[in-house]
Every structure is written in C-alpha cells, then in structure tokens.
Amino acid sequence: SVPQLLRLPPSELKKHRKKNDAWMAFHNMVYNVTAYLPFxxxxEKELMRAAGRDGTKLxxxxxxxxxxxxxxxxxxVGFLIPEPDDNG
Ligand code: HEM
Known part of the structure; x- marks a missing residue:
C-alpha cells in the first residue's frame, strides 16, 4: 500500500524535535529519523542538531x-511547505 504523505509547514515540523519523536527536513522532504538515530x-547528538527543522545546510x-x-x-513522512500566511 502507498503511505499517505503529509504537507508540513516549519511550525508543524518543530513539534517533532525529541529523541523519541525526531522529524527533520532535507531538500524539502520530511523524514521521521527516530528509528535511524542509533545507526x-x-x-545521535550530531543528527539531533537537525531535529524539528530543515537540516539541509548541515x-x-x-x-x-x-x-x-x-x-x-x-x-x-511528507513534504516541507511554506508557512501559511494568515494575513490573507
Ligand atoms: C557521517 C548519514 C544527517 C553529521 C555520516 C555517514 C552517513 C551519514 C552514511 C558516514 C559517511 C561517511 O563515512 O562517508 C546521515 C543521514 C542523515 C545525516 C542519512 C540524515 C538523516 C546528518 C546531520 C549532521 C550529520 C544533520 C550534522 C548535524 C555527520 C557527521 C558525520 C556523519 C559529523 C561524520 C562522522 C565521522 O566521520 O566521524 N552520516 N547523516 N549527519 N554525519 Fe550524518
């Protein structure tokens, strides 16, 4: 089956910055790296520098x-999208 891919702005990505729930973006693709951390x-410490954010530069x-x-x-997990603009 094909997994559902999410569309996440930076504010949503930020909610996943713990070791037991670590998501990060590379080239606008968002990954849940929790299981990969020990490998x-x-x-782990280096990889966690990108937790909850765009780690492309690092x-x-x-x-x-x-x-x-x-x-x-x-x-x-899905794709990093721009933060929605609530000013219309
Ligand atoms: C080393 C994968 C993210 C810092 C490595 C190596 C791999 C790898 C395969 C070994 C490379 C080699 O020896 O040629 C990944 C993957 C990442 C990721 C799949 C994304 C999920 C990061 C991030 C940072 C980082 C965001 C920095 C904040 C390092 C460092 C090394 C390394 C410093 C060198 C370790 C050493 O040689 O002693 N990584 N990495 N990595 N990674 Fe990552």
Whole structure:
C-alpha cells in the first residue's frame, strides 16, 4: 500500500524535535529519523542538531554525497511547505 504523505509547514515540523519523536527536513522532504538515530555514523547528538527543522545546510556541509533518498526511504513522512500566511 502507498503511505499517505503529509504537507508540513516549519511550525508543524518543530513539534517533532525529541529523541523519541525526531522529524527533520532535507531538500524539502520530511523524514521521521527516530528509528535511524542509533545507526547514524556521525552519532545521535550530531543528527539531533537537525531535529524539528530543515537540516539541509548541515547535511550538505557534512556529507553532500550521502544518498538520503535511498537510506531513509521508509522514514519518509511528507513534504516541507511554506508557512501559511494568515494575513490573507
Ligand atoms: C557521517 C548519514 C544527517 C553529521 C555520516 C555517514 C552517513 C551519514 C552514511 C558516514 C559517511 C561517511 O563515512 O562517508 C546521515 C543521514 C542523515 C545525516 C542519512 C540524515 C538523516 C546528518 C546531520 C549532521 C550529520 C544533520 C550534522 C548535524 C555527520 C557527521 C558525520 C556523519 C559529523 C561524520 C562522522 C565521522 O566521520 O566521524 N552520516 N547523516 N549527519 N554525519 Fe550524518
């Protein structure tokens, strides 16, 4: 079956920044990395720097060659979208 993908603005992504509920965005794709944390070669602490936010810059600075798409396929939650503008 095809999982439902969410559309999340930064304010929603921010709600998932704990070790037992860690979501982060890379290249506008949002991943739940909770299960991957203990396996990150750079350590949990490093990876948690991107928890609840857009980690693209940190990721590109450390290992732009790593294929997230392939590694985190099963962790994909949805897409990062711009914050809705409530001023109309
Ligand atoms: C190392 C994956 C996010 C910091 C690595 C390596 C992989 C990996 C495969 C080993 C690379 C190699 O040896 O060539 C991932 C994945 C990420 C992610 C799948 C996204 C979920 C991050 C973030 C940071 C980070 C956001 C920084 C805040 C590091 C560091 C190393 C590393 C510093 C080097 C560790 C060392 O060589 O001692 N990561 N990483 N990673 N990662 Fe990540």
């Amino acid at each position: 990150h070669p750079g350590g 990721f590109m600075e450390t290992h732009s060659w790593v294929n997230i798409n392939n590694m985190l396929d099963k962790c994909l």
